[in-house]
Amino acid sequence: MTDVAPAESLSVRGGPVISARMAAILPPFLALLYPLAVWGLFASASLMREAEGTTKIAALYGATASLLCAAIPSLVSFAMLVGHNGREGYSGTRWITLLAFAAPALFTVERVIAAGFRWTFDDRLVWIVVWVALTAIAAAGRERKARLQPAWTGRLRFAHGVSAAVILALFLIAHLGNHFIGLLGTDLHIQVMEMLRVWYRSGIVEPVIVALFLFQVASGVWLASIRQYAPNDPFRMLQVATGVGVAAFLSAHMLVIFIVARWGVGIDTNWVFATGFKVGLLGNLSNARQVPYYLFATFVTIAHLACGLRVVLLAHSWRIAITNRIAVGIIVSGGVFAIATVAGMLGLRLG
Template sequence: MIASQEQQDDIKSTVHAARTSGAIALVGVAPAVLGLGYPWYLATLHDFAAERHVWSALLALALTLAVPASAFASIYILGRQLTVTPGRIALQRLAHLTFASPPLYVILGVFLYLMKINGADARVWMVMWLMILCGTLLVLVTESKVGAAARSVRLNTAPVRVAHGVASITIIVLFLFPHLGNHAVAILGVDTHRAVMLVLRHLYRAGLIEPALIALFLFQIVSGLVLIAPKIGSTRQGLLDVLQTASGAYLVIFIASHMNAVFVLARYFGTDTDYAWATGLPTGLLGDAWNVRLIPHYGLGVWLVLAHIACGLRTVMLSHNVPSQRANAICWAAIAAGTLWSTVIIAGMMGARI
């Protein structure tokens, strides 16, 4: 029996939908599969750098950065889709987690070090990542059963957004900008950095200010997760919207990792958290097999915190009826300034001096 035109159209529509779903699944899963080898890309970077193979080291660095870069592309593509399904949300969550691979690998390494499990970072990473991938694939496989029942829920995040913004301003004024400014002057020399650091510590390590800052950072982690959750299910997201969400996901883990390293790892062992500690002197970030993971961790972290602030400023401007074209232009200008600032910081951390 020859199928009617309507039946043929239905078949074509079903095949097209299946191919589209398959392509979307590939876009979402591919960065995470690439992320399985993240520890080995870093190890290769360290080995080539030690052997003075500059171009090979740069290629290994590019492969390392390809993990968060491909994840960001995945977040953008998934965020442009017109429909929201449980599988699509699972893929977006996976992409956001993959984007945060640098701080995730750092915090994993610190936890394993504290548990006195040495030399197992890469193996634990692979097992953990395979479990995450399996969980995501299970959601995709069962999507047809639960997809029809899924409903998007609109949350009123306005109060959380305001509180998150107020906490951000407080952190920026009392700690973040002075701290990043301190790191920027390190390009003039370690002694210059230390002199500025000792002055600034009287501010952000004061009796009442330091506990308040810790509480604010913890609040930013929790409130950030609350704000990210509904955006992961959003559709038709622009590039700056995606950058705000992706940078927020990165910073949630980055802040947790940094606080764990400072307040648990360093202070527990009585280590001064100065510039020498942060940059792994005297071997440096590139000269130590463990410290090499801090290069993408810090490099992206500094740039993303400044980009996140710029995107937050854009959100505030849009909420106050500033024309989107002007708000976007100001945001991009702030991102450009943040790029210059973060470049100076990372260059200093890698040993550059003027």
């Protein structure tokens, strides 16, 4: 069992010391403001379509700045989690910080729930209420008791890793590759998806993929809740944070694809569906959520896998400097891959 250090202040990687309370409040407060970034992106994109000359260029800067702002809750949450450095000053709200990290995915989870239950009011009101409440809880803070890890945690971690490897081989490489191919042309993407569907939509493979993803989410949430500290190991903290991000994304993604679209409305979940129907991803405010959402999802999935690979390599006695370099290489490539994939969904074509 790990010791619980007193609530003190928080040193963010040798930078200025900020109080533990501020470190707890900042992530949920920034998540509260997240819808503004999506609104900024949509407003700038709309202006870009209509304006000419310098206004168009200003709108392009506005769209880029909005996308960068959309990353702020996740970046700040991660900095706070790393700056935590083994102390428990704000650990009572550690889950709030992890949820704030996943804001781009949760904002779509909320949209999916609103669509599913046919809410007639603006669902962003719920976002405001929830994040104001979470900010208040974070401000109140509470000491958290360290928790004993059950003996079977090691076996669960192993199973989580094996299941991830099977998912990668059975589905994920092909799925992400197929969306990346959108950059080369919509027709090519559709042809490849139709071929792949024969495999992953078959009566045997599809239930296995869905079961494995459900297991990943359930086991991942458990592992995230027992991993209390990551002193001086930003990669471990990144693994936990991106794991929560992937779980939040999958909740929205599976819910919308299976429950809302395929079984509920009965529509084909193809390219037209993924890219915001005929109006496009930036065609209305609701669709615009999906731009940072898909960027976030693709990036955190690859970053999470990179951190997992690092753990496996370290367990096989690879040198830490080399494993870190490999992980950083995959994470940076994941960022480029995510941007290219979403650019393809927005209409960019190579060649």
